[in-house]
Amino acid sequence: MRRRSVLLAGALGGLAGVASVARGASAWPGPYITVAADGSGDVSTIQAAVDAVPAGNTGPFTVKIRPGTYHGQVVIPADKPFIVFRGQGPDPTAVVISDDRANGTPKPDxxxxxxxxxxxxxxxxxxxxxxRNLTFANTFDEDAHPEFTGHQAVAVLTRADRIVFDNCRFLGNQDTLYLNSPDAATNSRVYLRKCYVEGDVDFVFGRATAVLDRCTVHSLDRGSATNNGYVTAASTSLSNPHGFLLAECRLTSDAPAGSVSLGRPWHPSNDPAAVAQVTIRDSVIGAHVGAAPWTDFGTWPWRDARYAEYHNRGPGAAVTADRPQLSAAEAAAYTPAAYLSGPDGWDPVR
Known part of the structure; x- marks a missing residue:
C-alpha cells in the first residue's frame, strides 16, 4: 500500500501539520481521510476533512466518517469537486452531520x-x-424560538451539478432539502437513491433537476387538522423541462387524512420565469394527501405550474380534475434517465 500526504488547512483549529492519507492500489478509489469525533481518525470534524482536500481536485477524494454526531456547519466550495462522504456505520443513523440555525437566527457578529x-x-x-450511508440534519427548534420571523432551516443545500445521495437521511422541518443551482441560467442535477427525507413546509424545494428514486418522503404532523404543509416547492426555470421527479417513492405521514399538499409553485423574488415542474409516478401515497393536492403559492396559481402524476397508488392516490395525469406515451419521457442524462449523458441510476 502506498502512502500519500495531504497538508491540512488552517481550519484544523490552529493545528498545523500533515495527515497521512492511505491509498490502496485496488481497494479504494483515490486518496481518503478519516474523520472520527473521538479523535481516533486523521481529523475530528467534517469541515477539517473538506479543508484537507486540494483545490482543483480531479478525482474522487473520500471522507470516511466514523460513527458519531458531528455538529457545526459544513461548506464544500466550488473549487473542491469529486468529494465523497462515506458513513462508516451499519446504517445511515450511525453518522449524523447537523447544525441548528434558521433563517431568523442572528449572526454572532x-x-x-x-x-x-x-x-x-x-x-x-x-x-x-x-x-452514502449517513444523516444530514437541521435540529433548529421552532417552538423554542417564536420570536424568529423566519423558521426556514435547511439540512442540505446543493448548488452544483452531478450530485448523488445514496441511502442517506435528511431531517428537518421547513425547507429541509434545498436543491438549487448557481444561477437561474444553469441547470444542476441531483440523484437521490433509497433516501429518507423528512419535513413539513416546502421541504423539498429549489430549481435543480432532481430525481428521488425509491425514496421515503415523510411529512411531519404540525398539529393541524387541515394544513400540515407542502412536500415540494419547485422553482424550475421555464427553459428547463425537468424539475423534480419522484419515482417509485413512498409518501408517508402521521398527519390527519387530506391535510398535506404535494406541492406549491415557488417563484423566488416573484420571478415569472420560475415555473415549477414536478412529476410523481409509480409511487405509494398515504392518506395524508388529499384529493386536490396541488395548491397556489400566494398569487401564483398551481394550474400554471407543470405538475403531473402517473400510476400512483395508495389511499392518497386518485385521478381527479385537480390531479393532472400523464398518458402512457408522455410517461415514457418522464424517467430518471430522461431527467438526469443531460448533454453529457450522465447516468448515476442503479
Missing amino acids: GSGTWGTSGSASVTISGHDFSA
Whole structure:
C-alpha cells in the first residue's frame, strides 16, 4: 500500500501539520481521510476533512466518517469537486452531520440573520459530490424560538451539478432539502437513491433537476387538522423541462387524512420565469394527501405550474380534475434517465 500526504488547512483549529492519507492500489478509489469525533481518525470534524482536500481536485477524494454526531456547519466550495462522504456505520443513523440555525437566527457578529441559504447545515458547491450511508440534519427548534420571523432551516443545500445521495437521511422541518443551482441560467442535477427525507413546509424545494428514486418522503404532523404543509416547492426555470421527479417513492405521514399538499409553485423574488415542474409516478401515497393536492403559492396559481402524476397508488392516490395525469406515451419521457442524462449523458441510476 502506498502512502500519500495531504497538508491540512488552517481550519484544523490552529493545528498545523500533515495527515497521512492511505491509498490502496485496488481497494479504494483515490486518496481518503478519516474523520472520527473521538479523535481516533486523521481529523475530528467534517469541515477539517473538506479543508484537507486540494483545490482543483480531479478525482474522487473520500471522507470516511466514523460513527458519531458531528455538529457545526459544513461548506464544500466550488473549487473542491469529486468529494465523497462515506458513513462508516451499519446504517445511515450511525453518522449524523447537523447544525441548528434558521433563517431568523442572528449572526454572532450582529450583521443580521443567516437567511434561508445561510441556515444550511451542509452547503455543497463542488460538482460531482456524493454521499452514502449517513444523516444530514437541521435540529433548529421552532417552538423554542417564536420570536424568529423566519423558521426556514435547511439540512442540505446543493448548488452544483452531478450530485448523488445514496441511502442517506435528511431531517428537518421547513425547507429541509434545498436543491438549487448557481444561477437561474444553469441547470444542476441531483440523484437521490433509497433516501429518507423528512419535513413539513416546502421541504423539498429549489430549481435543480432532481430525481428521488425509491425514496421515503415523510411529512411531519404540525398539529393541524387541515394544513400540515407542502412536500415540494419547485422553482424550475421555464427553459428547463425537468424539475423534480419522484419515482417509485413512498409518501408517508402521521398527519390527519387530506391535510398535506404535494406541492406549491415557488417563484423566488416573484420571478415569472420560475415555473415549477414536478412529476410523481409509480409511487405509494398515504392518506395524508388529499384529493386536490396541488395548491397556489400566494398569487401564483398551481394550474400554471407543470405538475403531473402517473400510476400512483395508495389511499392518497386518485385521478381527479385537480390531479393532472400523464398518458402512457408522455410517461415514457418522464424517467430518471430522461431527467438526469443531460448533454453529457450522465447516468448515476442503479
